[in-house]
Amino acid sequence: MAITLTILGSSSALPTSDRYTSAHVLNVHEHLFLIDCGEGTQMRFRQFKLHFKKLDKIFISHLHGDHFFGIFGLLSTLQLLGRKNELHIYSFPGLEELIKATQFGEEYTFPLIFHNLQNNEKEVIYSDNKVEVTSFPLNHRIPTCGFLFREKPKLLKIIKEKIKEYSIPVSKIQDIKKGDDFINSEGKTIFNNEITKRTENPRSYAYCSDTIYTPEIVPYIKGVNLLYHEATFLENLLERANTTFHSTASQAAEIAKAANVEKLIIGHYSVRYKELDEFLVESREVFQETYLAIDGLQYSV
């Protein structure tokens, strides 16, 4: 099954006509994880043919408006669509009260469960049998987290012919898939690697926005398949990047290189840039496998 990332919004604080503010959807085996929720996220869901019913968890990196102003409308829409299932929101404290205030006393018909983030150290904030989500500290003007989504290692596959060959009973199969050796009725050990084969490697996606250039995050995102790192400015506005606690395209690429990731996506562009080609040129000078976040584009993880 596929893991795909859809960019809903690639702009920084100010949206443009076609670049909305930050929101990513990670589809992990048909469960949708929404990462940040800028204004217009619910319209992007419809425009890019995503299904509200599959939305499971929402992760808000920090409480600047361009990363959460879409949540009020989204929740209202889920309500009007008759949602009954729990919805979990991971955020720094403050959002819950704000959402309650927008309801003016009306209650949602679905349970809304809030989980508080902290940015002192990395923390596993969600885990099921398919995926684990870790938050880790970024360095922005207010408390901000990055998120790492990592598939759980899959069970090994048993080689069919070996079941017959060694008369492996059904009761042992699950343990062998988890890595156990098999001891047959004569007491002989058949090593696991003789009777199983590896499945494909677990995949991983990391989201880093917003942050000033912070090499300290490299250990958290080491070797991920797909890294999204903000690139609000080009390198000639490095000073502006520093004072606003944002990164440049070069810096995003430096992080990707140091973390030895497979692919880098950059986004969160300042509204001053009409054309984005230069972002790609600048970033690829440091890290060749860079791609642009564009509203509506999908990337396979």
Added chain:
Amino acid sequence: MAITLTILGSSSALPTSDRYTSAHVLNVHEHLFLIDCGEGTQMRFRQFKLHFKKLDKIFISHLHGDHFFGIFGLLSTLQLLGRKNELHIYSFPGLEELIKATQFGEEYTFPLIFHNLQNNEKEVIYSDNKVEVTSFPLNHRIPTCGFLFREKPKLLKIIKEKIKEYSIPVSKIQDIKKGDDFINSEGKTIFNNEITKRTENPRSYAYCSDTIYTPEIVPYIKGVNLLYHEATFLENLLERANTTFHSTASQAAEIAKAANVEKLIIGHYSVRYKELDEFLVESREVFQETYLAIDGLQYSV
């Protein structure tokens, strides 16, 4: 100079891909009056080439999210664009606190001035030398106002040749433009209608959303040039309209007919309607001069 209405959002509570939630912009001689501010209003400003700098006043009809969830992002954008001028917001109580809460302690650099609406009776809520804005009670599930925008009567025009003919001094011209007769140096009265001509009639626009069918509003909107009246449902869902305190296309047309308006625009369509033709058919059976609100369309008032 022109008065034009631009529809930014024509959907009811749930937006679709191309129908955003309620927001209208009335351009009165290059001052923009924003009426309601659904999610995505600021993106619609950019998409439809409206200028943030010309935005002067915001009127929020009621505090259901589909009529104001765009205000947080819009204000944040005005701030980032460096606005210094006052911005006035007319709303029922509650919005000010909510806006403050979204700022998390940061202050806007421009003065934001709130004016409380009431819906007991009609009230002049704004007036300058060009236009007067009156609020009047609608009938919805929560306190809701309609708004009437009426151009001020223009000064009369003096017929140039008459100035010479009667030796009218400059000091008298302003009074004559306001309607005074002229008494010449010999004490003879020259009647106003001999030396002036009428300018075009003052124009007017009324906004009625959201409301259940309420003939009591007719006196407030009598004879306006352009009436916007919500039509959330078609007549076969009249019962649904009644229980949710909304109107049907037929009912909007009945109001337009009773008020003897020039033109009617209907909108605020339920998300269940993919096609809107039937709205026009149904409404025109009662009131021929009906037009559809479509995101991005402009109507001359």
